[in-house]
Amino acid sequence: MDNIMECTGLSKVYKNAVALSGINLQIKKGRIVGLLGPNGSGKTTLIKLANGLLTPTMGNILIDGMPVGTETKKIVSYLPDHNFLTQWMSVDQMINYFSDFYADFNFDRADAMLKNLGIDRTKKIKTLSKGTQEKVALILVMSREAQLYLLDEPIAGVDPATRDYILRTIISNYNEDATIIISTHLISDVEQILSDVVFINNGNIVLCDSVDDIRQREGKSVDELFREVFRC
Amino acid sequence: MLKKLYKYEFYALFRNLLPIYAAVVGFALLSRLTSLVDIKKDIFNVLIGFIGTFYVISIIAAFIVSFVVVVMRFYKNLLSHEGYLTFTLPFTPTQHIVCKLLCGVAVIIISFVIVLLSLGILGAGTELMSEIIKIIKTAFSSAEQLYASARLASFFAQLGIMIIVALFQSLLMFYAAIAIGQQFRSKIGGAVVAFICLYAASQVISTLELTVFALFNIENIDNYFDSGLDAVQSFLIMPFIVSLIFSTAYFIITRHFLTKKLNLE
Numbered sequence: 288m289d290n291i292m293e294c295t296g297l298s299k300v301y302k303n304a305v306a307l308s309g310i311n312l313q314i315k316k317g318r319i320v321g322l323l324g325p326n327g328s329g330k331t332t333l334i335k336l337a338n339g340l341l342t343p344t345m346g347n348i349l350i351d352g353m354p355v356g357t358e359t360k361k362i363v364s365y366l367p368d369h370n371f372l373t374q375w376m377s378v379d380q381m382i383n384y385f386s387d388f389y390a391d392f393n394f395d396r397a398d399a400m401l402k403n404l405g406i407d408r409t410k411k412i413k414t415l416s417k418g419t420q421e422k423v424a425l426i427l428v429m430s431r432e433a434q435l436y437l438l439d440e441p442i443a444g445v446d447p448a449t450r451d452y453i454l455r456t457i458i459s460n461y462n463e464d465a466t467i468i469i470s471t472h473l474i475s476d477v478e479q480i481l482s483d484v485v486f487i488n489n490g491n492i493v494l495c496d497s498v499d500d501i502r503q504r505e506g507k508s509v510d511e512l513f514r515e516v517f518r519c
Numbered sequence: 520m521l522k523k524l525y526k527y528e529f530y531a532l533f534r535n536l537l538p539i540y541a542a543v544v545g546f547a548l549l550s551r552l553t554s555l556v557d558i559k560k561d562i563f564n565v566l567i568g569f570i571g572t573f574y575v576i577s578i579i580a581a582f583i584v585s586f587v588v589v590v591m592r593f594y595k596n597l598l599s600h601e602g603y604l605t606f607t608l609p610f611t612p613t614q615h616i617v618c619k620l621l622c623g624v625a626v627i628i629i630s631f632v633i634v635l636l637s638l639g640i641l642g643a644g645t646e647l648m649s650e651i652i653k654i655i656k657t658a659f660s661s662a663e664q665l666y667a668s669a670r671l672a673s674f675f676a677q678l679g680i681m682i683i684v685a686l687f688q689s690l691l692m693f694y695a696a697i698a699i700g701q702q703f704r705s706k707i708g709g710a711v712v713a714f715i716c717l718y719a720a721s722q723v724i725s726t727l728e729l730t731v732f733a734l735f736n737i738e739n740i741d742n743y744f745d746s747g748l749d750a751v752q753s754f755l756i757m758p759f760i761v762s763l764i765f766s767t768a769y770f771i772i773t774r775h776f777l778t779k780k781l782n783l784e
Contacts, residue, residue: 339606339607340783342780356611360607369600388520389609
């Protein structure tokens with residue numbers, strides 16, 4: 288099976304709004320994919336559906352050929368756009384929590400990254416600054432040897448230095464057979480690491496292509512193309 | 520791996536409750552120790568009064584706080600920002616609900632046992648305690664009394680089961696109300712409204728059940744109350760069944776909303 292994620296006629300309708308409108312999408316294994324679109328375009332909904340945090344209204348979504356469930360959660364590492372860390376735990380307890388529940392958690396990798404950033408493992412999460420909490424969350428998520436990483440707005444709301452660190456962490460800590468889907472609207476920052484892009488707007492897939500093909504065909508960067516496609 | 524889910528659940532609950540357990544046992548010990556000392560000074564009597572008051576407050580707090588901690592844990596761990604991690608662990612929503620429910624009931628029962636233990640400490644070596652031990656010994660002294668004791672024990676066992684089922688029912692009612700409440704813009708406001716509706720519905724149905732029971736037994740009502748324990752035992756069966764039905768309904772509602780209509784912050 289070449290595809291790590293496959294959506295067929297996938298729709299999600301909230302009370303008054305259509306978040307995803309019957310999308311068809313295939314994401315291949317071993318790629319770094321940018322899920323790009325303006326705010327409210329359906330990026331987070333798609334990622335939540337892939338994690339089982341939402342149920343499709345229609346259609347289906349498969350992860351490595353399996354419907355979303357306990358088996359797919361074992362191979363998907365998810366960084367939500369919210370702080371999901373348990374505030375009363377220490378960094379060490381959070382690491383143990385991840386290693387207890389995810390068989391693919393690489394303890395040494397987490398340890399190395401924490402040492403690298405000088406984060407005190409004995410400190411409680413609630414005592415860390417917002418930026419440090421975001422780094423800890425990313426370290427935990429990227430310390431898993433998962434097959435699919437779903438990173439929802441990993442660089443939103445952080446300073447440029449942290450942004451660089453996050454992107455470096457992402458590209459240096461994933462196995463080449465794994466796939467990373469990064470949802471963002473800060474395209475120029477992530478463009479350098481992407482192999483494919485998916486443009487999404489109003490719950491529809493507008494474009495799904497490789498970065499190289501876009502540059503060759505359109506003669507412009509992904510950021511330029513995005514600004515053109517989503518011009519207000 | 521499911522064992523680890525229970526381990527973390529117990530840990531999260533006990534970290535909040537251990538200080539209260541320590542207070543209950545501590546005040547019981549202090550009360551017992553002060554009762555052994557014979558000092559006739561006003562200041563000492565005031566101190567004894569304070570310790571006694573704090574002991575009673577700690578007992579009440581142990582019950583209330585354990586219930587609140589269990590319900591809050593359900594909300595925070597599943598439906599606040601922590602839910603993003605909890606629901607992406609490799610478990611089903613049903614496994615999460617069952618884990619929270621079983622650990623919650625266990626913790627409330629443990630709180631009850633701690634309070635009993637503290638009463639034991641308070642009564643250790645006193646005349647009252649010797650009287651209780653004497654009554655228990657007499658109850659098992661002859662075959663006739665043994666039969667009566669066995670019947671009494673079976674009655675208390677049934678009562679105990681009823682209380683535990685009622686505990687499951689009340690926790691599940693809170694869980695269902697919280698699960699429904701997350702559908703609204705104000706999750707806590709929605710949960711309060713949902714709780715009031717569920718509570719009102721349960722009261723109406725329970726009253727109906729009692730009325731139906733009374734109507735069907737109106738002719739035998741005198742014999743019924745004359746037959747003592749048997750009557751009480753058979754009288755408890757209907758609420759027991761109704762409790763089971765309510766618990767199942769609340770569980771299904773909670774599961775439905777956490778599976779199909781999850782709406783995290």
